[in-house]
Each structure stands twice: as structure tokens, then as C-alpha cells.
Amino acid sequence: MRSLFTKLGRQSGYKERAIRLGTYRDLAVGFARTGVTGYGGGPSTIPLIEYEAVEKYKWVSEEEFGEILALANTLPGPIATKMAAYIGYKVKGSIGAVVAILTHILPSLVAMIGLLGFIYSFRHSPIVSGMVQGVTPVIGFMLAEMAYRFFEKGRKGLGVSRMLLFSIISLVFTEMLGLHPGILIGAFLISAFFIAARKEKAAASKKVIMQRKENSL
Amino acid sequence: MIYWDIFWAFFISNLLGYGGGPSTIPLIQNEVVSNYEWMSLSEFGDVLAIANALPGPIATKMAGFIGFELGGVLGAAVALIATILPSALAVIVLFKFVDLFKDSPRVKLMTKSVQPIIAVLLAVMAYQFFITAFQNSGVLHLLLLTLASYLTLYKFKVHPALVIGCALFYGGVFLS
Numbered sequence: 001m002r003s004l005f006t007k008l009g010r011q012s013g014y015k016e017r018a019i020r021l022g023t024y025r026d027l028a029v030g031f032a033r034t035g036v037t038g039y040g041g042g043p044s045t046i047p048l049i050e051y052e053a054v055e056k057y058k059w060v061s062e063e064e065f066g067e068i069l070a071l072a073n074t075l076p077g078p079i080a081t082k083m084a085a086y087i088g089y090k091v092k093g094s095i096g097a098v099v100a101i102l103t104h105i106l107p108s109l110v111a112m113i114g115l116l117g118f119i120y121s122f123r124h125s126p127i128v129s130g131m132v133q134g135v136t137p138v139i140g141f142m143l144a145e146m147a148y149r150f151f152e153k154g155r156k157g158l159g160v161s162r163m164l165l166f167s168i169i170s171l172v173f174t175e176m177l178g179l180h181p182g183i184l185i186g187a188f189l190i191s192a193f194f195i196a197a198r199k200e201k202a203a204a205s206k207k208v209i210m211q212r213k214e215n216s217l
Numbered sequence: 218m219i220y221w222d223i224f225w226a227f228f229i230s231n232l233l234g235y236g237g238g239p240s241t242i243p244l245i246q247n248e249v250v251s252n253y254e255w256m257s258l259s260e261f262g263d264v265l266a267i268a269n270a271l272p273g274p275i276a277t278k279m280a281g282f283i284g285f286e287l288g289g290v291l292g293a294a295v296a297l298i299a300t301i302l303p304s305a306l307a308v309i310v311l312f313k314f315v316d317l318f319k320d321s322p323r324v325k326l327m328t329k330s331v332q333p334i335i336a337v338l339l340a341v342m343a344y345q346f347f348i349t350a351f352q353n354s355g356v357l358h359l360l361l362l363t364l365a366s367y368l369t370l371y372k373f374k375v376h377p378a379l380v381i382g383c384a385l386f387y388g389g390v391f392l393s
Contacts, residue, residue: 035272035273035274036272036273037272045273045274067312068308068312071308071311071312072304072308073237073328074324074325074328075304075307075308075311076231076232076233076234076235076304077231077232077234077238077241077276077300077301077303077304078231078237078238078241078274078276078277078300078301078304079237079238080237080238080273080274081274081277081300081301081304081305082304082305082307082308084305085301085304085305085306085308085309086305086308086309086312089309097305097309101301101305104273104274105273105274105277105278105281105297105301107273108271108272108273108274108278109273109277109278109281109282109293111271112267112268112271112278112281112282113281113282113285113293115267115271116263116264116267116282119263119267126393127389127393128389129393130388130389130390130391130392130393131385131386131388131389131392131393132259132262132263132266132388133350133353133354133358133388133392134354134358134362134384134385134386134387134388134389134391134392135262135263135266135381135384135385135388136259136262136346136349136350136353136354137346137347137350137358137359137362137363137366137384138266138362138366138370138380138381138384139262139265139266139269139346140343140344140346140347140350140363141343141363141366141367141370142269142366142370142377143242143339143340143342143343143346144339144340144343145370145371146239146242146339147336147337147339147340147342147343148336150240150332150333150335150336150339151332151333151336151340153329153332154329154332154333154336157329157332158329158330158332158333163332163333166330166333166334167333167336167337169333170333170334170336170337170338171337171341174334174337174338174341175337175341180247180252181233181243181244181247181334181338182229182233182244184334185233185331185334186233188330188331188334189327189330189331191330192323192326192327192329192330193323193326193327195326196321196322196323196325196326196327197323199322200322200323
């Protein structure tokens with residue numbers, strides 16, 4: 001990509017600038033489109049981002065997209081903005097990353113501030129309070145469904161009994177003893193790190209023993 | 218210093234939320250409602266409802282809106298930076314070393330081990346919303362709306378914005 005720019009740049013500086021700005025525009029259009037068409041939060045926009053980045057604009061290969069996604073999944077925080085950051089950075093450096101993130105999040109954020117501001121200005125109207133009451137069970141259900149999805153993920157990853165045990169521990173510490181969930185998450189992360197490290201070591205020493213056996217045979 | 222508090226609240230919730238934006242919701246709620254008491258649970262529910270009804274990532278909409286309510290445009294910017302910047306930088310820097318730990322069992326187990334906590338936090342939040350609905354609008358409306366949510370969202374995969382729009386309409390007519 002860059003060599004193409006320098007080649008074109010030699011022919012005409014103006015053309016080069018136009019193409020550069022064009023790439024910013026592509027980034028802005030691509031990420032704005034995924035930001036306003038994906039429903040259900042960042043994770044649901046991932047296939048849309050893949051379409052723009054891999055198929056349409058060919059910013060990254062399918063393989064690289066998969067690798068970025070895997071990395072984004074192992075890091076905390078929202079996923080869609082991590083994808084936007086990396087792809088924007090790869091295409092156009094830091095400014096590209098900023099353009100991609102902002103065009104991805106701003107349209108729906110502005111709509112949200114406008115819409116909620118509008119609803120809040122009628123805060124004391126009985127109709128609005130009725131509307132809020134009407135939507136409360138729906139939000140409850142959406143949260144319950146999300147909780148269910150995390151239970152399922154945990155059950156697949158950890159097994160039923162460990163999943164239940166960890167859930168009960170979480171419930172007791174955060175809800176009954178009022179511990180900040182961050183402390184519990186920290187404790188879980190640290191113990192997972194050491195347990196996995198010990199398993200790795202055990203697997204490695206097993207390998208050595210196996211090799212010795214093979215050698216002696 | 219409100220801006221520092223905003224930064225810290227959103228930084229912590231996004232640092233601890235594994236599994237994308239939705240997993241940070243109960244952590245944001247913990248900071249915003251329980252820890253700093255910037256809004257009540259039902260106000261937080263309204264914000265979540267509108268965030269769910271609009272497209273795009275949820276965590277940034279929540280952060281942007283709550284930051285805006287607390288500290289105007291600057292507040293929104295601080296909340297967004299705290300939400301996005303740490304993990305965005307991490308993904309750019311760490312991608313060079315991706316092969317070192319992409320398949321690392323340590324990282325995999327760490328991600329897995331957090332899921333029960335997130336699940337419990339989400340379940341507790343769901344429970345709180347059901348209790349609020351029960352107290353405000355009675356068991357009949359609660360059961361009806363929950364059943365309707367189950368059928369539309371889960372069974373027939375109706376668009377969430379449409380479901381939330383209908384629930385708002387239902388509430389405006391029958392619960393006001």
C-alpha cells in the first residue's frame with residue numbers, strides 16, 4: 001500500500017493527497033456504517049466490521065482479522081472499539097485509529113444523548129414514568145438472557161460443577177458480603193494464571209518423562 | 218474532582234470486563250449506582266434501555282451518556298477515553314507479540330475464570346429489574362411483559378429496538 005502511494009506521489013503530489021484523504025474517508029464511512037447498523041452491542045457488529053475491513057476495503061486479510069479478533073477477545077473492555085483501533089492504526093496510523101473509533105461510536109452516542117435528553121425533559125409526566133415501567137421487565141429479560149449466555153460459556157469452558165461452584169462463590173462474596181467485584185475478578189485472574197502455569201509445568205515434565213521412556217526403549 | 222472520578226469509574230469497569238462491552242455493564246452499574254451513587258438503579262435502567270434500542274457498541278454509549286450527564290462534553294470525552302483508550306492501545310502494541318500468547322492456556326483459563334462472576338452480576342441485575350417492575354407495576358404486567366420479551370426477543374428474534382419501542386408504548390398507555 002505504502003509503496004503504491006510513493007509511486008503515485010512521484011507522479012503527482014496532488015493525487016497522492018487526494019488518495020490519502022480518500023482512505024480517511026473510507027475508514028470513516030466504513031466504521032460509521034458498522035456503528036449505526038449493528039444492534040445488540042459491540043460483539044454483534046463484528047461480522048459487519050469483518051465485511052467492511054476484509055471484503056469491501058481489503059484493509060486486512062481474513063486471517064489477520066481472525067488474529068486481531070482473538071487478541072481483542074483476550075483483552076478486557078469493549079471489543080468493537082479495539083477492532084476499530086487496530087484496523088484504523090494499521091491503515092492510517094494513530095489518526096486513522098482515532099477516525100475509525102470516533103466514526104464508529106459517535107453517531108449512536110449523539111442519538112442517545114438527544115433521545116434520552118428528550119425523554120428526561122418529560123421526566124415528571126406520568127406517561128414517561130409509565131413508559132419507563134413498561135420497559136423495565138424487557139431490560140430485566142435482556143440482562144437475564146445475557147447472564148444465561150455467560151453461564152453457558154462458562155459451563156462449556158469450565159464444566160458444570162466448577163461453573164456452579166464459582167458462581168456460588170461470586171454470589172456470596174459480591175452480594176452477601178458486599179465485596180467489590182473487581183477484587184474478586186482480580187483474585188480469579190491471578191489464581192487462573194497460577195493454575196494454568198502449574199498445569200503447563202506438569203505437562204512439560206510429563207513430556208520429559210515420556211521422552212525418557214522412549215529413549216530407554 | 219468529578220472528572221477523575223468519571224475516569225476511574227469507567228477505567229476500572231472496562232479493565233475488569235472480559236468478553237466485550239456487555240460484560241462491562243454490571244461493572245459500570247456497580248461504579249455508577251452503588252459506588253459513586255451518580256444515578257439510581259431505575260435511571261441506570263433507562264439509560265440501558267435506550268442504549269439497547271440504539272445501534273452500535275453499548276459500553277461506549279453508556280460511558281458517553283453518563284459522562285455527558287455528569288460533566289458535559291468534557292465528561293463524555295473523559296468517560297470515553299477511559300473506556301476505549303487502554304484496551305485500544307493494548308491491542309495495537311500487543312499485536313506484534315500476538316503469537317506469544319494467542320494460544321496460551323494461561324490467557325484462555327484467565328478469560329474463562331471470569332465468566333461465572335460476570336454471569337452472576339448480570340443475573341443479580343436482572344433480578345433487581347424484575348423486583349423493581351414487580352413493585353411499580355404489579356405481577357400481572359411483569360409476567361405479561363417478561364413473557365412477551367421472551368417470545369419476541371428469544372423465540373422469534375424480533376429486532377430489540379422494535380421490542381423496546383413497543384414496551385415504551387405499552388407502558389405509556391397502560392401503566393401511566
